[in-house]
Amino acid sequence: MRPFSQLLDALVYTRARNDKLKLIGDYLRRTPDPDRGHALAALTGGLDLKAVKPAIIRGLAESRVDPVLLAMSRDYVGDMAETVSLLWPAPEGETDDGTLGLADVVERLQRLGRAEAPAALAAMLDHLDASGRFALLKLATGALRVGISARLAKVALADAFGLDVDSVEEVWHGLKPPYLPLFAWAEGRGAQPTPGDVPVFRPFMLAHPLEEGALSLDDYAAEWKWDGIRVQIVRAGGETRLYSRAGDDVTASFPDVAEAFASEGVLDGELLVRGVAQGGEAGSFNALQQRLNRRTVSARMLADFPAFVRLYDILFDGAEDLRALPWTERRARLEALVPTLDPVRFDLSALIEAPDFAALADIRAGARDAAVEGVMLKRRDSPYVAGRRTGLWYKWKRDPLTADCVLMYAQRGSGKRSSFYSDYTFGCWTPDGALLPVGKAYFGFTDEELKWLDRFVRTRTVARFGPVREVEKTLVLEIAFDSIHVSTRHKSGLAMRFPRIARIRSDKPAAEADTIEALKRLAT
Template identity: 70%
Template sequence: MHAFAALLDSLIYTRSRNAKLKLIADYLRATPDPDRGWAMAALTGEIDIPGVKPAVIRALIEARVDPVLFRMSRDYVGDTAETVALLWPNPAPAPADDPLTITQAVERLLRLSRSDAPAALAAMLDRSDAEERYALLKMATGGMRIGVSARLAKTALAQAFELDVEAVEEVWHGIDPPYAALFAWGAGTAPQPTAHDVPVFRPFMLAHPLEDVRVDLADYAAEWKWDGIRVQIVHVAGQTRLYSRTGDDVTGSFPDVAAAFTEPGAVDGELLVKGDAQGGALDDGAGAASFNALQQRLGRKVVSQKMLADYPAFVRLYDILVDGEEDLRALPWTERRGRLEAFFPRLDPDRFDISPVIEATDFTDLETIRAGSRDAAIEGVMLKRRDSAYTGGRRAGLWYKWKRDPLTADCVMMYAQRGNGRRSSWYSDYTFGCWTDEGELLPVGKAYSGITDEELKMLDKFVRNHTLNRFGPVREVEKSLVLEIAFDSIHESKRHKSGIAMRFPRIARIRTDKPAAEADQLATLKRLIT
């Protein structure tokens, strides 16, 4: 655990991507199995310990130190794991000849029930120093926040053993932690794992934003960019898996879609919910509800029959990667589109359709079509080079995403809270609101992105100088600062007092020129609901 704790400490204070890659690669080469496998699982968010949740950790520390002291310290530090690691009493550190290892910690906690895991975690914390406690808690809760993405960790593994990162990514989700087969391949003691018998994840082909570029539609095909979640569906050896863009297995949340995909192969598409719950075959380019409807299904490990009936899911297909055992990714887009259209009739029409190609005479005509695309389920336009192979990641000039222009609203800052990680000492998360007809200010959203470092300093200073009340880590501020908020769409929401919820809100401008009384009315935002 000590070496892993040292790795995390170094990663937190390292900004350079190449330096992070070297730190992880050096650790993986120097660390034996299975510790390095569990370390990779922690770095990539693949560890889920049911018996250790934030509430359990809070209960453990509040039984050992003054609860008020802990809460005040947590508010100041901004991170629960770091706060507990520093405050935890250290009555019996582990002897030098019997250090706590990652494998011991993870495998023991995974075996224990929810009732037994807290005591075991406390015993481990008792025998650890502050750095080890921090690493243990971060690993146990899965919330690293150390500036390392899953992709970067896999890239480091590939570099450590001179492997192709795309090959690592492809088989990653078909191998369980601690990835013995993967490290054996890297060490040269076993052959490369293959995708013939396991429904593995293949890296998605991604698009660059279309910025000040006009393309020739003779070279590019245009499709709608649907507002759902991108998924890859794989069926191999009688098994079907649904993967999100980040490679997470979401099959359990959408068993209805998985059960309907029984053709050997792999396809790429957009997971959506039907525009109504009446069922029936889907028509190309129609039938999709807003993202708000899809959210009712996301993240659910158990999906009730009522949920399946009220929010029936389907997939709008974009591409085909594998047909049977034939890998089609090297073919140009035009040929893959033909293969997809031939593959599609084998699928359940109640669960699958194909995203239509937009018919436009030229780019100017496409601009006009896009301008009128304020549909609840449309996020913009995709432009795909007709001769492009399906290559993982973003490759310049092949695919472009042309998102529709965002909506904006002038809102008043109401509350602020410190951020996490590097922003833990700054008030960087802002709740904002709009006026009702009666002159009441109601919260309509929360944003923490879109601002520069200088703007962050300015807003942090405003919060500190204009605080009215404190509610734990949250500060209520004077209702005098207007923020221009950009957002993709807005939907009805029964969970919020305002009755609305914004999709992807971010701060577009700080409106020091505008009085708070002139911020937008809630009724104005409700007219934008799709």
């Protein structure tokens, strides 16, 4: 357990991507099986330890530590696992002798029922030092949050053993922790694992942002960039799976789509839901959020938010790999396939007809559909290649909307920001002169601006609610956001998509900030 906890400690305090890759790679090379496989699963979100929930950890801590002290410490530290790891009073004589391995911990946690979990977890906490306790609690709750994406961990594995990361991606979902065949292949002790008849993930082709300059529509085709989540639909061996752009299996959240796809092959598209306000057409991302990250979906949820996929591309037609074909040929194959699919669950992303780039720019500028995020430009002769390749695909997102809002509340961040008030709730004016919250943002500002905002919060606090502070309603923030939608879940009746702080408007009086009615006129 100690090598894994040391790895987590190092990753928390390492910013540079290449340094993180080296830390993970060194760990994977020097750590034996099965510990390194379980560590890799933890870093990529592949462990599912259902018996340990955050409430169990809080209850254990309150049985050993004064609850008031625990609550005050949690407010200051900003993270329950870190708080408990530092405060936990291990019995006298207990020391971390390094004999408790990561595989031992994972196997114990996997065997536990919910009734057994508290006592077993407490026994392990007693046996570890503060660093080990932190690693254990993060592992048990599945909330590592050490600045590592699943893709980055796979890149680290590939770099450490001289593998092609796309080859790793293609076999990944056919394997299970602790990935013994994967490491045997990596070290030259075994052949490359083959997915066989398993519906495995293939890396997506991605686009570069179009910063400036025009492209010839003789060379590039244009289609809408839809505001859902990019998914890959894979059917092989009689089974269908849906994968997100990060390679996460999201089939359980969208069984209605998976059940409707019975053609062997691999398709690329945008997952959307049909909106009531849109007359059954693609709804806003806010509607899609009702379905995301759910392990089970109720019949009512399926009926109220029916999902479908707007198809972009085809990678495999049956067993035939089409990725080397130019986009024009793949598009023709996709157009021939779509009429054979369930029209309720699948349709084709239409191309945008424009005589030239200037006309396309005008069309893009006028697009404020609830489900449109911008325009995609795809080189007509481009193969389907993993990752971002210069000159092939571009995304031309529509310009963000902005609003001047008043800072209302601030909350401490987590991790490196746990000592700063870095999460900001802001509002706009109602007709009777009251402020209603319309969103929350925690990025868009520089480190220096964060320090300035933190000082403002600390010196202008008017009330405290645990880790949250209410501040004087005097500071205007210019908020940029991709879109705004009507929402019954929020008191203001509005929900912003990707809000971020564009500017601190200390020059503007709060009374001149925007109104709720003005934002409603922007809502789609």
